[in-house]
Amino acid sequence: MNKIIIHEVGPRDGLQAEKTVVPTETKLEWLRALLNTGLDIVQVGSFVRGDKMPQMADTDELFRVLSKEPHAAILSGLVLNEKGLERGMECGVELFCMGVSASETHSQKNTGMSTIEAQGRIIAMAKSAMGAGKKVQVSVQSAFGCGFEGRIHEERVLGVVGAYLDAGLRNISLADTAGHGYPEQVKRLFSEIFKRAPDAQCTCHFHDTYGLGMANIYAAMDVGVTSFETSFAGLGGCPFTKVAAGNVATEDLVHGLRRAGLRTEIDLGALIGVARNVTAFFGRDMTGRVHKTAPLAY
């Protein structure tokens, strides 16, 4: 099996779902800790309008500070449009994440565009970022179902993926925005992508709304997916979808992998420390498990 890649998205997907705005200094403390745990990629924030989403208003500043400090992990940022891309180019984003929702309703609510319009713009943005020497990951949101529409036909998802592949994009993420995914579906969809593009580098992102998040990760692994987006303490939930719950907790996945002898060099203790700090900050019980117990020592 290829090396499993872990992309921590808590500082973006976790914090954007919270009403309380985390002070920049606190974010920096969490981010600095995360960047030195041995995780591969850390998503610092999202380039949205600060007045629309105050939780993410300091994204540019966070990148400016962190990109000047030594950091082992790649700094990723989510961009929704050309303006966000422009901002990200100026402040030190190393990996640009951008995506299209396979659900028309979700796409309209999230971006004001149809899936096909959004697809064209995202592909153009991805090419532009790659042309500037940046890493790019393109995603399909609501790939496993939609909180508004329910079933999303797999052909719609594969249509967007096909457009990405045709455009020469290989780093593709399927996001289960509403948490509707189930293991058989996960295996089917990724197998289909690998059939069409054996060289695709697939990532996935599962919300745990219905308790299948971790099972979906292992199902994806079974068919060759090696990259996973997870969130500290299990925080998360897209504010533009209906019923959403947290992501799979980063420290739970790292603990699970460690049980099988994988990624044992990641500093699980430090990850648990961050998850506990995040939990203490918000002052409520989070869905992650390992940060509440001690990790297994063997």
Next chain:
Amino acid sequence: MNKIIIHEVGPRDGLQAEKTVVPTETKLEWLRALLNTGLDIVQVGSFVRGDKMPQMADTDELFRVLSKEPHAAILSGLVLNEKGLERGMECGVELFCMGVSASETHSQKNTGMSTIEAQGRIIAMAKSAMGAGKKVQVSVQSAFGCGFEGRIHEERVLGVVGAYLDAGLRNISLADTAGHGYPEQVKRLFSEIFKRAPDAQCTCHFHDTYGLGMANIYAAMDVGVTSFETSFAGLGGCPFTKVAAGNVATEDLVHGLRRAGLRTEIDLGALIGVARNVTAFFGRDMTGRVHKTAPLAY
């Protein structure tokens, strides 16, 4: 794939872990609802000493009442010793569950016997129950790790399983009492059992201490296990082990199976109703997910 069998163990494994004793009438209400949801087996209680575990003091009475009423599911009961078996024979148990811990420390704490002593007694009890025309399921507890000892060598587990098989017992459950199991291990262990006994009817029971419970269920399914023990709302935890967390929630598994078109005849709404009643009774947040959201309607 063969039909997936679901064994609800909440009324036993869930309630024995709670300090509050649930009144018999309330238990009956929950049990009657569960017995008519389409679940295959419902574990009514454990035949322990009522003075040692007041939560289970009404087990005989519950069986006496329920066995006289029409019920679609099989009534199962856990027995720890000959006295329990005797009690169970008198009050209407249909499936006797009994087991041995693969961990010496857990075995001693749970039963005061070594694994090998316990194995001999359990096999004799199982034969006696089968001789009396009862269904029997034998288990290996702490099969994936132990809260006291840590790693449990797979040969120890397979040793107990081998003794069961040699004794003609085919209905075998592996219980992850402390929640240490991980998907690769689950696949390895059950594959080994099926290699030795292709006709074994394997069941598993996963606690979700470290967030891998549901992933372990799907891993077991992948290698041919078709029977699962789960608990309403995710309640549970063995009082004789150290760090333990709840079981996988029954309604979460049923919901997950339904997503793939399996066991769609089970009354998920009724299961969610019971999980919500259980949650309301104990007045705290439970780990199950689907009872907190609405199930997906498609």
